Amino acid sequence: xxxxxxxxxxxxxxxxxxxxINCAYSNSASDYFIWxxxxxxxxxxxxxxxxxxxDKRQGQRVTVLLNKTVKHLSLQxxxxxxxxxxxxxxxxxxxxxxxxxxxxxxxxxxxx
Amino acid sequence: NAGVxxxxxxQVLKTGQSMTLQCAQDMNHEYMSWYRQDPGMGxxxxxxxxxxGITDQGEVPNGYNVSRSTTEDFPLRLLSAAPxxxxxxxxxxxxxxxxxxxxxxxxxxxxV
Numbered sequence: 114x115x116x117x118x119x120x121x122x123x124x125x126x127x128x129x130x131x132x133x134i135n136c137a138y139s140n141s142a143s144d145y146f147i148w149x150x151x152x153x154x155x156x157x158x159x160x161x162x163x164x165x166x167x168d169k170r171q172g173q174r175v176t177v178l179l180n181k182t183v184k185h186l187s188l189q190x191x192x193x194x195x196x197x198x199x200x201x202x203x204x205x206x207x208x209x210x211x212x213x214x215x216x217x218x219x220x221x222x223x224x225x
Numbered sequence: 226n227a228g229v230x231x232x233x234x235x236q237v238l239k240t241g242q243s244m245t246l247q248c249a250q251d252m253n254h255e256y257m258s259w260y261r262q263d264p265g266m267g268x269x270x271x272x273x274x275x276x277x278g279i280t281d282q283g284e285v286p287n288g289y290n291v292s293r294s295t296t297e298d299f300p301l302r303l304l305s306a307a308p309x310x311x312x313x314x315x316x317x318x319x320x321x322x323x324x325x326x327x328x329x330x331x332x333x334x335x336x337v
Contacts, residue, residue, distance in 0.1 A: 121265055145323040156315050156328030157268070164323060202267055211275050211322050212283060213258065215268040 121200060123220040132190040134219045136203030141184060145206035147213070148177060148188045150199045157202060160188070190221075198223045226251050231316050231329035238306040238336045246301040246332050248316030256319045257299040258283070258326065259291065261312040268315065274299055275322075306336045 126132045138146065144165040149157035163170045163177045163186075170177050176189040186203050203216045232247045250257065258273035260283075270283030274293040288310060290302040299318075303310060313333050317326035 121267075147325045149325075156317075156330050157326075159325040159327070162323075162325055206322065211256070212270055212273060212281075213319075213326060214270055214284065215260070217267045 121218045121220050123222060125222045125224060126193050128193060128195060128223055128225050130193055132188075132193045132197070132221060134188045134190075134201050134221065136186040136188075136216045136219075138184050138186055138203065138205040138216065139214075140205060140207050141181070143205035143207050146177070146179060146186050147204045147206075148175075148186075149202045149204060149215075150197075151202065151218075152199045160201075193221075193223050195223045195225055197221060228252065229316055229318055229327055229329035231314075231332050233332060234330070235333050236335070238303070238334065240306060240308060240336060242306050244303050244306070246303070246314055246316075246334070248299045248301065248329060249297050250299075250318040250327075251297065252318060252320070252327070253296060254318035254320050254327075255296065256321065256324075256326075257293065258317050259289070259299070259301045260315045260317065261285065261310075262315060262331075263312050271301065271314075303334075308336045310334065311336045 147162045148160040151157045161172045161177050174191045178187045200218045202218045229250045255276045259271040260268040262268045269285045272291040274280045313331045315331050317328045319326045
């Protein structure tokens with residue numbers, strides 16, 4: 114079932130390095146996945162999505178990888194910038210109920 | 226397009242009071258949802274709707290009611306506010322099942 118973390122893990126990276134944020138999703142029937150970015154005091158912003166019939170999708174500086182065998186999703190950010198500092202959430206669409214359920218989130222801190 | 230508009234932005238309620246959080250979207254999206262976000266945590270789904278006249282419960286529906294009489298509006302009603310409902314509430318809409326949600330800017334609710 115769905116769970117909410119009691120605290121958010123933090124990933125600290127140096128400006129210019131690549132970042133990898135991981136997410137374990139809960140339901141093998143989920144058919145669509147999204148990564149969101151949330152800056153302090155704002156609503157989540159869509160970054161990139163992937164459907165369950167794909168295992169990789171690339172956007173501008175971002176790549177999402179999907180491993181259905183182990184129910185794992187990752188977000189790779191190339192050449193991380195200070196403006197990438199935010200909380201990142203993965204979300205899974207539970208097809209049978211059309212519900213979009215969020216994971217607990219990861220804080221990304223970019224050091225200059 | 227204004228996108229997803231939430232009102233009010235801030236609200237303080239006394240325990241036991243009721244109120245309605247308003248949400249409107251002008252993108253003709255069929256799907257709408259309400260989420261709550263507690264400090265340092267992820268977003269939890271309260272209720273969602275896949276079209277006018279159709280609503281369903283999410284992960285944490287107790288203490289909240291919704292209705293969807295039009296495509297544009299999806300109000301969230303707190304029946305009898307409790308301190309445990311202190312949170313930031315986000316409304317979101319999307320065009321269909323395998324699409325990302327667009328989020329409003331949130332309503333910060335404090336129940337004393």
